[in-house]
Amino acid sequence: MEATGTVVQWVRTSWTKRSRGGPAATLRNRAPTAFPLPPRTPPLVHRVLMHEADGFRPRSETHEGPPPDVLLQEHDGLLRVLPTVTPFGMPRRWRRPPAVRLAPGEWVRWQINHRFANPCDGDWAYRLDTLNIAHGPAPSNLFLGPPPHYVDERAPLR
Template sequence: MDVVVQRVRTSWTKESRGGPGAARRNAAPTAFSLPPSLSTALHEVAMRESDSFEPRMQVRDLSAPGAILREVDGLLRVDPPEVSMFAMPRRNRRPPAVRLAPGQWLQWLINYRFVGSCGGAWSYELETFNIVYGFAAPDVFLGVPTRRVDERRALR
């Protein structure tokens, strides 16, 4: 199965909910160029408020991409990404699985709010899954996706 998943995680606290911090956070991209010759892999990109939203990248094997991927009848079936039971808002109804033909790609966005265990401070995360079925040119995720699922909600 030729699949490349790019998981982009942007994390912040209340310091980046407004003003200049929010402007920096909102300027953080949801897609990046892939390393050359990447095939069947997970390209992880993390951007944290504590690092001024500078991207930190690593390539891993596709054993835990954060979403369930399977080939069914010549198509790639992408089930909704896993969500933490500690994340808010609750998502009791999730979108259906998306099916991709070879050469197509999907962008799935989902955001969360977490309550800290020490003092109850809130933290936030936007997770973007860019998934291509088949050959992955380095700039594949810089264009318009074939399919897009936006599960972002108001986080308060």
């Protein structure tokens, strides 16, 4: 069964080696992992993008419908959540954590990072994806507090 009352906030932070150390890394590390939700009815996807080139200033967009790159299935009142991983990012995730099952009103924060090679010059680019996913309607400040469920798939990126 498709998940119809889901609220997804996808926070994506991306950078290059310029932000791997020093003041630029401090700025990157201060980037939030959650934002207030816009006043919309679920199903809702709220994407927030922060790039090194923009000084990590958040840009957001909202759309209805299921999110890309996340498997959501509702069964017997529980929402099964499992983000998919890109086959192009490193390090490879040969073993992944199991899916999380959320009861109505619950939410999860799932973090995963990647390293990519630029096809033109071979330089590395980096990305941290933070997914905040709620089963059912959510107040605008829901994701600003500590998550009741947390999955950390962050790995050393070299």
